[in-house]
Amino acid sequence: MNNGTSTGPNNPQRTSATVLARVVAILFWIGAWQIASMAVNSEFVLAGPLDAAAALVRLLPSGEFWRSVGFSLIRIAGGSAIAYLVAVPLALIAAALPTIRTLLQPAMSAIKGTPIACTVVALLIWFGSRNISAIAVGLAVIPAVYFGVLQGLDRADPGMRDLFHTFNAPVPVRLLAQTWPAIFPYLRAASQSVLGMSWKAGIAAELIGVPTGSVGERIYQAKLLLETADLFAWTIAVVALAWLFERLALRALDATWPASAKFALRFRRHEPEGAPVVKPSIANKAPILTASNLVCGHNGIASSGPFGFHLRAGDIACIEGPSGAGKTTLLNTLAGSLDPVSGSIERGHGDTAIAQVYQDIRLLEELSAIDNVMLIASANLSSAEARKRLKELLPSDAIDAPVSALSGGQRRRVELVRAFAASSHLVLLDEPFTGLDAQARELAQAHILAHMEDRAVLISAHDAASLDLPLDAIISIGTACHTGSQAARP
Numbered sequence: 001m002n003n004g005t006s007t008g009p010n011n012p013q014r015t016s017a018t019v020l021a022r023v024v025a026i027l028f029w030i031g032a033w034q035i036a037s038m039a040v041n042s043e044f045v046l047a048g049p050l051d052a053a054a055a056l057v058r059l060l061p062s063g064e065f066w067r068s069v070g071f072s073l074i075r076i077a078g079g080s081a082i083a084y085l086v087a088v089p090l091a092l093i094a095a096a097l098p099t100i101r102t103l104l105q106p107a108m109s110a111i112k113g114t115p116i117a118c119t120v121v122a123l124l125i126w127f128g129s130r131n132i133s134a135i136a137v138g139l140a141v142i143p144a145v146y147f148g149v150l151q152g153l154d155r156a157d158p159g160m161r162d163l164f165h166t167f168n169a170p171v172p173v174r175l176l177a178q179t180w181p182a183i184f185p186y187l188r189a190a191s192q193s194v195l196g197m198s199w200k201a202g203i204a205a206e207l208i209g210v211p212t213g214s215v216g217e218r219i220y221q222a223k224l225l226l227e228t229a230d231l232f233a234w235t236i237a238v239v240a241l242a243w244l245f246e247r248l249a250l251r252a253l254d255a256t257w258p259a260s261a262k263f264a265l266r267f268r269r270h271e272p273e274g275a276p277v278v279k280p281s282i283a284n285k286a287p288i289l290t291a292s293n294l295v296c297g298h299n300g301i302a303s304s305g306p307f308g309f310h311l312r313a314g315d316i317a318c319i320e321g322p323s324g325a326g327k328t329t330l331l332n333t334l335a336g337s338l339d340p341v342s343g344s345i346e347r348g349h350g351d352t353a354i355a356q357v358y359q360d361i362r363l364l365e366e367l368s369a370i371d372n373v374m375l376i377a378s379a380n381l382s383s384a385e386a387r388k389r390l391k392e393l394l395p396s397d398a399i400d401a402p403v404s405a406l407s408g409g410q411r412r413r414v415e416l417v418r419a420f421a422a423s424s425h426l427v428l429l430d431e432p433f434t435g436l437d438a439q440a441r442e443l444a445q446a447h448i449l450a451h452m453e454d455r456a457v458l459i460s461a462h463d464a465a466s467l468d469l470p471l472d473a474i475i476s477i478g479t480a481c482h483t484g485s486q487a488a489r490p
């Protein structure tokens, strides 16, 4: 029976019960520690928690305590920060250049696999003891971050990569809005495991090198003088510092997404002053794009074609064919996301700019509809104009909400607005009306006609007759055999 009581993970009763259970568990172990120290009955061998707490209370007000903490904190935090600054760019370079990746692989694996204690002895000989913790921390953090980032890049969503590539987004936009979210979860997981460990590595290095003024030196002195209570007090302080450091660093990392995508809005592509949003039409209406004997497929295996057609400024053409005929494959080949199996695609302008609406939704889910549009839009398109265009197809309250909160049909309409907000010669639309009701479909078709200006538009559909658009050409793709026949514009 449902008595109205929430039983989910956010239930406050459950949360406070969980906290209480944890406190009880901690108290249990502190009690066990106290009983063990009372049984041993020697403060030198095993000081109890009360002795350690008393020692900590004695240490906390002393300037020497905070100077030692500051000494080690600067080196451990500094070593970690430098390690990130080295490892992230190295991973980006290694992901782009296989030779560099192969070259770095054994070095990173060796650093990762070598115990810190062994490394520290050599580091002491080379660099002395003063900054030993920073170097040891750097060596612990670099491989973890490097391999984490590399894994993120290897598993980056190829669809989002194609999106930024097809729309020819500037490099800073790609790095901040595509690369960063791809590596972010992997970097976070690596950071979670390595940041707490960095304190262990740093303090272990200080215990071996005993640099003057460090936490390691204070722990070493406590051990020499058999001040077990002080030893435990320093250990508690180090554990607390490591915990705090990890929490703050992870919070700072968490704050970077989706902030980085919003920051990327500053780097939108700038067209020359006063240039129209649409690229200037090609002289004499020469073809924007010509496909000759074009055979399309995946991994070198042909699935449709050969195609022969051309598209000129202002053309609206339809690729028509049943499910599985090869419409998406042809569009992705024209966009440059897939290589042709054979034949050629000639771009009339050399730099024929392409915008695309994909069959699967490709939006930055955490960003609003307006931010998704503005990220890709021509820098000459004002935010007010983008908002106006979105309002043609979406309710007002959907424009500033994260797109993850929109319906499938609404998200598709955001993609449509984005495609015509970008500066382009050719817009490829892959079944753009999927999931739209009759009225939304009508509005979407009107949006295309209102904003295509001098662009060519190539649109895929199962049946060209279902489109209420003035078509200049229909490219029909056959059924079972997947070989294409097409009617090029006369």
Ligand SMILES: Nc1ncnc2c1ncn2[C@@H]1O[C@H](COP(=O)(O)OP(=O)(O)OP(=O)(O)O)[C@@H](O)[C@H]1O
Residues within 6 Å of the ligand: 298, 303, 321, 322, 323, 324, 325, 326, 327, 328, 329, 330, 359
């Ligand atoms: N990534 C892939 N690797 C290998 N083959 C693929 C891949 N994607 C699609 N195919 C194959 O290519 C052929 C054409 O698929 P495509 O998605 O282009 O068809 P479509 O006409 O767009 O279909 P639909 O209308 O269902 O979207 C199909 O036989 C499909 O199985």
